[in-house]
Amino acid sequence: MVARYERIADELREEILAGVHPVGSQLPSEAELAERHAAARGTVRQAVAVLAAEGLVGSRQGARRIVLGRARSQSFAELHSFAQWARANGYRYGGQVIGQRRRPASAAEFARLASEEVLEVLRLRSLEDEPVLVERTVYASWVAPAVEKLPADCESVTEALYESIGLVFAYGEHLIDAVPAGAQDARLLRVRRGSPLLRQRRVTTTHEGRPVESSDDRYRAGSVAFSIRNSIGANPLVRQAGDLRFGPGEHMFES
Amino acid sequence: MVARYERIADELREEILAGVHPVGSQLPSEAELAERHAAARGTVRQAVAVLAAEGLVGSRQGARRIVLGRARSQSFAELHSFAQWARANGYRYGGQVIGQRRRPASAAEFARLASEEVLEVLRLRSLEDEPVLVERTVYASWVAPAVEKLPADCESVTEALYESIGLVFAYGEHLIDAVPAGAQDARLLRVRRGSPLLRQRRVTTTHEGRPVESSDDRYRAGSVAFSIRNSIGANPLVRQAGDLRFGPGEHMFES
DNA sequence: TCAGGAAACTTGTCCAAACAAGCGAGCCCA
DNA sequence: TGGGCTCGCTTGTTTGGACAAGTTTCCTGA
Numbered sequence: 001m002v003a004r005y006e007r008i009a010d011e012l013r014e015e016i017l018a019g020v021h022p023v024g025s026q027l028p029s030e031a032e033l034a035e036r037h038a039a040a041r042g043t044v045r046q047a048v049a050v051l052a053a054e055g056l057v058g059s060r061q062g063a064r065r066i067v068l069g070r071a072r073s074q075s076f077a078e079l080h081s082f083a084q085w086a087r088a089n090g091y092r093y094g095g096q097v098i099g100q101r102r103r104p105a106s107a108a109e110f111a112r113l114a115s116e117e118v119l120e121v122l123r124l125r126s127l128e129d130e131p132v133l134v135e136r137t138v139y140a141s142w143v144a145p146a147v148e149k150l151p152a153d154c155e156s157v158t159e160a161l162y163e164s165i166g167l168v169f170a171y172g173e174h175l176i177d178a179v180p181a182g183a184q185d186a187r188l189l190r191v192r193r194g195s196p197l198l199r200q201r202r203v204t205t206t207h208e209g210r211p212v213e214s215s216d217d218r219y220r221a222g223s224v225a226f227s228i229r230n231s232i233g234a235n236p237l238v239r240q241a242g243d244l245r246f247g248p249g250e251h252m253f254e255s
Numbered sequence: 256m257v258a259r260y261e262r263i264a265d266e267l268r269e270e271i272l273a274g275v276h277p278v279g280s281q282l283p284s285e286a287e288l289a290e291r292h293a294a295a296r297g298t299v300r301q302a303v304a305v306l307a308a309e310g311l312v313g314s315r316q317g318a319r320r321i322v323l324g325r326a327r328s329q330s331f332a333e334l335h336s337f338a339q340w341a342r343a344n345g346y347r348y349g350g351q352v353i354g355q356r357r358r359p360a361s362a363a364e365f366a367r368l369a370s371e372e373v374l375e376v377l378r379l380r381s382l383e384d385e386p387v388l389v390e391r392t393v394y395a396s397w398v399a400p401a402v403e404k405l406p407a408d409c410e411s412v413t414e415a416l417y418e419s420i421g422l423v424f425a426y427g428e429h430l431i432d433a434v435p436a437g438a439q440d441a442r443l444l445r446v447r448r449g450s451p452l453l454r455q456r457r458v459t460t461t462h463e464g465r466p467v468e469s470s471d472d473r474y475r476a477g478s479v480a481f482s483i484r485n486s487i488g489a490n491p492l493v494r495q496a497g498d499l500r501f502g503p504g505e506h507m508f509e510s
Numbered sequence: 511t512c513a514g515g516a517a518a519c520t521t522g523t524c525c526a527a528a529c530a531a532g533c534g535a536g537c538c539c540a
Numbered sequence: 541t542g543g544g545c546t547c548g549c550t551t552g553t554t555t556g557g558a559c560a561a562g563t564t565t566c567c568t569g570a
Contacts, residue, residue, distance in 0.1 A: 001560095003522080003523060003524090004523075004524075005523075005524085023464075024464050029549080029550060029551085030550075030551070031549090031550080039524080039525085040524060040525045040526065041525090041526090041527095042523095042524070042525070042526085043523080043524060043525080045551090045552090046523080046524090053308075055426075055428070058425065058426050058462075058464065059551070059552095060462050060463075060532080060533080060550095060551075061530095061531060061532050061533080061550080061551050061552055062531070062532030062533035062534085062549085062550060062551060062552090063463075063532080063533050063534080063549095063550070063551075064533095064549090064550070064551085065550095065551085066463065066464040067464075068426055068460070068464060069428065079485065170313065171310075171313050171323055171484075171485070172484070172485055173310070173324065173482065173483070173484050174482065174483045174484075174485070175480050175481070175482050176431055176453075176480060176481040176482070176483070177453050177476065177477070177479070177480035177481070178433035178451040178452055178453035178454075178474075178476045179451055179476060179477075180450065180451050180476065194449070194450065194451075195435065195449065195451075196433040196434055196435050196449075196450075196451035196452065196476075197433055197451065198431075198432050198433035198453075199433075205323070207313075207315050208315075208318075208321065209279055209313060209321040209322075209323060219433075221432065221433045221434060221435065221451075222432070222434075224432070225430050225431060225432035226430070226431040226432070226481075227428065227429065227430050227431070228428070228429045228431070228483075229426075229427070229428050229429075230334065230426070230427055230429070256530095258552080258553060258554090259553075259554070260553075260554085284519080284520060284521085285520075285521070286519090286520080294554080294555085295554060295555045295556065296555090296556085296557095297553095297554070297555070297556085298553080298554060298555080300521090300522090301553085301554090314521070314522090315520095315521075315562080315563080316520080316521045316522050316560095316561060316562050316563080317519085317520060317521060317522090317561070317562030317563035317564080318519095318520070318521075318562075318563050318564075319519095319520070319521085319563090319564095320520095320521085
């Protein structure tokens with residue numbers, strides 16, 4: 001049973017995508033939407049709040065809501081999982097484990113994962129048969145057995161872990177910056193050493209706030225970009241100076 | 256007059272920052288918070304929704320809310336304006352206009368800004384007396400006069416435009432990727448040609464959805480990173496393949 | 511001792527109502 | 541014609557209540 005406000009949000013989203021409400025136009029008023037869907041105004045407000053969070057519509061007190069764009073924001077799952085994102089967008093994709101090993105956690109890793117031993121995995125992922133992403137992931141020890149059971153060419157680690165032990169990634173913090181390709185990066189991605197890579201470092205946790213993994217993902221320049229739609233009053237994107245939280249040279253695989 | 260839910264959110268945020276609610280611990284229940292602040296449960300829910308949007312707390316139906324982190328999310332203004340962000344974080348910063356000129360808009364620019372003539376400005380910005388950012392901004396013609404009146408070493412364009420013509424940047428779309436430094440980038444940022452830069456392209460609009468500017472900002476690697484906290488159900492960050500929306504070689508200044 | 515289940519607790523969804531605050535259009539007057 | 545003002549519309553804030561759905565705790569029975 002889907003919530004009522006979600007169905008209203010879905011319907012509005014489809015109308016925006018279909019061009020019923022073009023970019024720049026005004027959305028119907030809350031009162032009108034409430035009447036049309038036979039719902040209370042509060043429920044309609046929840047629905048448009050969803051669209052506002054997706055960056056599709058903006059609002060000002062006193063004036064009708066405006067349509068800001070048509071690009072649909074993907075779910076956290078799609079942001080977190082390369083495979084889910086690629087599939088949702090109709091790309092061919094693949095993955096291959098290059099190496100993995102258990103080792104004691106560094107001090108920084110212990111602080112992030114609350115785990116004394118960790119499993120480190122190096123994966124290479126491809127999009128449209130081109131290598132585009134080098135993934136260096138460190139898993140907390142309590143998920144290590146499940147990760148080790150995965151096949152080397154597992155397409156979606158996220159989904160496999162959900163099916164094997166019911167693990168759901170619920171929260172994440174992501175740090176995005178640019179770095180030069182190291183020797184290993186260059187070899188795997190088939191670019192020159194020192195060429196630009198887009199790096200996404202992240203720590204993800206379960207519903208309960210229990211840390212699962214910490215990862216250093218590097219995309220070949222030009223292959224992937226991150227996009228954020230935001231507005232005054234609601235934006236989760238933050239700029240940070242220099243290198244925080246993650247220490248240098250922490251992974252076994254040279255970079 | 257600040258809204259009640261905002262004051263409750265502020266108080267909770269301060270308590271989290273002060274360590275009253277450590278990371279990983281449970282927040283008081285909505286009922287308890289409502290009683291403590293003599294407010295209705297709905298108001299308290301709005302307050303914690305603010306914190307959830309900032310990525311500070313997470314929630315699951317049935318269980319108490321958990322504290323996920325302590326890093327405070329900055330405002331859209333701080334994300335958009337280099338100066339506001341730098342000041343809020345206590346950095347020394349500066350800026351200098353390197354060149355500017357009016358010219359006809361390209362087809363892509365016309366589509367983005369709805370303006371036939373544009374003003375293009377090249378700025379170099381520094382952090383802690385080090386050049387860290389090259390900004391190539393294209394303004395719609397209706398703001399061009401105000402921008403041209405600004406001094407060449409204007410520290411905060413955003414604030415200056417607000418004070419001169421009451422302009423407020425309200426919505427924005429941002430695309431983040433990595434690119435190699437061009438000859439001009441390299442000279443201005445004092446790095447080698449081809450070295451990695453973090454690029455942020457954006458289009459911003461006013462409250463009414465009217466496009467104001469489109470910009471290509473390039474940060475020296477290691478100087479700045481972007482950070483996102485997110486959760487299942489609410490995240491505005493999107494991955495995109497390849498180069499969309501922005502065409503190549505659109506700016507007069509070689510890159 | 512341990513597994514299962516019931517009960518208490520907590521968050522999620524929805525409703526109805528009221529007032530505040532800001533916007534826009536139309537009207538009036540100079 | 542142009543500026544200012546009022547009024548209606550629309551979104552923002554807050555309250556109080558009710559039920560649904562999921563989690564945690566604790567107790568009971570095997």
